[in-house]
Amino acid sequence: MAQNLAALRVKIECDLLGRASAPFDYRERKFAETASIGIPEIDYLAGGLPRGGFTEICGPPCSGRTSFLLSALASRTAHAEVCVLVDGSDNFDPYSAQAAGVELKQLLWVRCRNIDQALRATDLLLQGRGFGLIALDLSDIPPKIVRHVPLNAWFRFRRSIEDTQTIFVVFDQEPNAKTCASLVLQLGSETARWSATIETSTEDSFAYPSACLLDGFDVRAEVLRSRVQKAVVAGFHLGFAPASIGGDTGIFRTKAVWNGSDNLLFEPQSKRLEKRE
Amino acid sequence: MAFASIYVPNFLVQSVVRAEAALRDRAIVLVDGNPPLEKVAAMSDAAARAGIQLSMTKSQATQFNGVEIRNRSRAQEKAAHAALLDLGWSVSPRVEDTAQDTIVLDLAGLASLFHSEENVANELLRRAAVLGLLVNIAISSNLEAAVNAARGFSGVTLIPAGEEAQRLGCMPINVLSPSLEVLETLDLWGVRTCAALTALPFLQLSERLGQEGVRLHELARGASQRSLVLAEPPICFEEEMPLDYAVAELEPLAFLLGRLLDQLCARLTARSLAAGAIRLRFDLERSPENNPRFSDGKSSGELALRIYEKALNLPVPMRDSKMLLRLLRLQLQANPPRASIIKIWLAAEPALQRVAQGGLFLPNSPDPEKLELTIARLKNLVGDSHIGSPELIDTHRPGEFRMSRFAPSRDEPLKNRKSSNLATGFRAFRPSLPLKVELREGYPARISFRGMRGEVVAASGPWRTSGDWWQEDPWQHDEWDLEIHFRFSPAIHLGRGSTCPQRGLYRIYYDVLRGNWFMRGIYD
Known part of the structure; x- marks a missing residue:
């Protein structure tokens, strides 16, 4: 029996000669190089987005996926990388992207009409090589349809970007890529923040809608799966204390584009005191 | 010299x-x-x-x-x-x-x-x-x-x-292109080679044959003197192929195009140039399908129907005939000619060849030729107008932009982005969704759309914008940012398998001119 196994092993090795160097050897996982996406909380939590790896960002509508996407695009295009957005349902807004700092000239936007077009376009782009980031946005495609994407499609995507410098990110409502994904982040929205203008900074400012401004909202991020080794990523500031609420969970804040300042105009007095302390 | x-x-x-x-x-x-x-x-x-x-x-x-x-x-x-x-x-x-x-x-x-x-x-x-x-x-x-x-x-x-006369001596006279009359005369004299012609006395030859005799004598001796008349290099490279039989299928057409492109690229290579753009023109066979109205006479409409033209503008100069053929094939697949082809004309606009060496510290970027091929394939998949780089238009009309040709910069990194400034994302609905809004004291209180109903818990607005009143399609919008809590449970399933969110931040607007409410998009 043992002799037969040994003979079989030798035969397989001979047959695969030139195609696989050592088919029975354990393939050591290479250290995934990661890239910052411009959100320190996510960089701290997940170690950044893996290059040559498959990242899946999922969450319901209004959970911060687009803010995440814009931040990633802004970060990569600022480094002169060529980025692609495969827009599954043509919902991308160039105005908010530019306000978020995305260099639109570095962005190839593929506006698809359905998921089939989006998957085929992604296939072509992954074969093209050389892109810094490829984002497949299936956020507004119903989960029932995305669930029907065969697993081999995700597997093919994963294999296509292996050993490349490309970051591949899929945005959808629930995790679908299973083990193909190197990093899966679940996003969920927390409270929305509204600020009042100077003239009407009263307790019941919501009674006067013209006196309010949408300031942004908080996003809770949870790591569902990660094969990425955390490393000190570029752009991480020393002394930063993430608003983490658990080992694999963190919270980050988005700000409306008209509120470019880091400080809220009207924070409650108690919160200001807390901050100083 | x-x-x-x-x-x-x-x-x-x-x-x-x-x-x-x-x-x-x-x-x-x-x-x-x-x-x-x-x-x-x-x-x-x-x-x-x-x-x-x-x-x-x-x-x-x-x-x-x-x-x-x-x-x-x-x-x-x-x-x-x-x-x-x-x-x-x-x-x-x-x-x-x-x-x-x-x-x-x-x-x-x-x-x-x-x-x-x-x-x-x-x-x-x-x-x-x-x-x-x-x-x-x-x-x-x-x-x-x-x-x-x-x-x-x-x-x-x-x-x-100094050895011209000697080396040209054995050459037949007709190489010197004499007139038929002179050639016959020389033949009668038994003069058939240049050596025999140069042996004749110069003066007597000119007396009998005139200026032509003098010219031939000088040519035969290699003593004729004149200056070089310089030719001007062309600004366009052209190749043309009339076809004996009309071609209707893409495969044989691609074969012929490949041959012409090989010739064009060989010529460009000989001049150390590359193609900045390729122009293609087919003469189409006249048939009832492509010429239904004009049976006689040559009007401009008829001419347009009988000629098929395409231009392939390249992002970087290239002279790889196989790559150019692939790009042309993709264009022809997307827009095939309406009739069989009887003549092919190809022209390349010359440009200086691309310098391949990039900066040592620049990030990876796709190979320009490959990128162009990928974009051409994507255009076939999603359509010409659905791929490119978004370009904002100088207007206040909401959601206006245009798609421009994707030409990424290959310069140094642009800037160091401040990491603390994370903008709220916005997803636009194209076209805007119609919705029903219930007002309370002039403010939105409840909305319903796509079968979902929700209560407005926070609102900001109205933010009034208007413009283009001097044009045919003016606009006047009252915009609101709303935080909505939906009444139905998150588990409820809507059409096409969507799930209803518990809450959301939306931007809606009231179209003053049309008198309707619409949803512009969602903050995400």
């Missing part, structure tokens, strides 16, 4: 064989004239050996077995002549366009590049073979001696200075 003359023997046949390399070793006959009075205008050596003669009728030529008969193509002759000139410019900037089958180059200053005249001749032979031409080359310090030697001797001929 030395001159090199390049001569293409049997030019008419070579111009056809250049476009169809498989004919090179076969017996080929070119016929010219209007049917049915077509006569043999040129033939290959193999056809001559088979017994074909000039001025035979086409029907006579078809009696010979194994002979390929083709129509004489002036377009291919023009392209072959252009290729011959490109061959000259590939070596020297000073080129004379002597005749359709002959050019002369000034070799002054080439010694430092090629070391010897023999090397120049060998390099010209090699480059001519790449362009699909078999040529004779002669180098001499006398311009006319070089021209005549190239026409009279096959292969490479090097004539040292």
Whole structure:
């Protein structure tokens, strides 16, 4: 029996000669190089987005996926990388992207009409090589349809970007890529923040809608799966204390584009005191 | 000073064989004239050996077995002549366009590049073979001696200075292109070679044959003197192929396009140039489908229907014929011609070749040729208008943008982005969704859309915008930012498998001119 196994092993090795160097050897996982996406909380939590790896960002509508996407695009295009957005349902807004700092000239936007077009376009782009980031946005495609994407499609995507410098990110409502994904982040929205203008900074400012401004909202991020080794990523500031609420969970804040300042105009007095302390 | 003359023997046949390399070793006959009075205008050596003669009728030529008969193509002759000139410019900037089958180059200053005249001749032979031409080359310090030697001797001929008369002596007189009358007179005198002509006394020859006799005597001695008449390099490279049979399928068409592109790229390579753009034109077969209205006469509408044109603008200059063929095929697949093709015309706009070396510290970027091919494939998939780089328009009208050609910068990284400024994302609905809004004291209190109903818990607005009142499509919107809590449970399923969110931040607007509410998008 043992002799037969040994003979079989030798035969397989001979047959695969030139195609696989050592088919029975354990393939050591290479250290995934990661890239910052411009959100320190996510960089701290997940170690950044893996290059040559498959990242899946999922969450319901209004959970911060687009803010995440814009931040990633802004970060990569600022480094002169060529980025692609495969827009599954043509919902991308160039105005908010530019306000978020995305260099639109570095962005190839593929506006698809359905998921089939989006998957085929992604296939072509992954074969093209050389892109810094490829984002497949299936956020507004119903989960029932995305669930029907065969697993081999995700597997093919994963294999296509292996050993490349490309970051591949899929945005959808629930995790679908299973083990193909190197990093899966679940996003969920927390409270929305509204600020009042100077003239009407009263307790019941919501009674006067013209006196309010949408300031942004908080996003809770949870790591569902990660094969990425955390490393000190570029752009991480020393002394930063993430608003983490658990080992694999963190919270980050988005700000409306008209509120470019880091400080809220009207924070409650108690919160200001807390901050100083 | 030395001159090199390049001569293409049997030019008419070579111009056809250049476009169809498989004919090179076969017996080929070119016929010219209007049917049915077509006569043999040129033939290959193999056809001559088979017994074909000039001025035979086409029907006579078809009696010979194994002979390929083709129509004489002036377009291919023009392209072959252009290729011959490109061959000259590939070596020297000073080129004379002597005749359709002959050019002369000034070799002054080439010694430092090629070391010897023999090397120049060998390099010209090699480059001519790449362009699909078999040529004779002669180098001499006398311009006319070089021209005549190239026409009279096959292969490479090097004539040292002072030995022109001796080397040209064995050449037949008819190479000097005398008039028929003079040629007959000389033949009657028994003068058939250049040596015999130079042996005649110069003064008596001029008395009997006039200026032509003087000219022939000088040519035969290699003593004729004249200056080089320089030719201007072309600003466009063209190749043309009339088809004997109309082509309707893409596969055979791609085969023919591939041949023309090979020739174009070889010419561009010879000039150290690349193609900045490719223009394609097909003459289409006249048929009821593509010409339903114009049966007689030639109106502009008819002309437009009979011609198919395409332009391929390249992001970077390239001269890889296979890559160019793929790009053209993708364009033709997306927009096929409406009828069979009877003539192909291709032109390349020359541009300086791309410098491949990039910065050492630049990030990876896609190969420009590959990127163009990928974009062409994506255009076939999603449509021309659905791919590119978004470009904002200088207007206040919400959601206005245009798609521009994707041409990423390959410069140094643009800036260091501040990580603390994370903007709220916004997703736009295209087109805006109609919705129902219940107002309370003039403010939105409840909304319903897509089968979902929700309570407004926070609102900001109205933010009034308007514009374009001087145009046909003015707009006037009252915008609101709303935080909505939906009444239904998150588990409820809507159409197409969507799930209802618990809460959301939306931007809606009231279209004052249309009197309706719409949802512009969602903050995400």
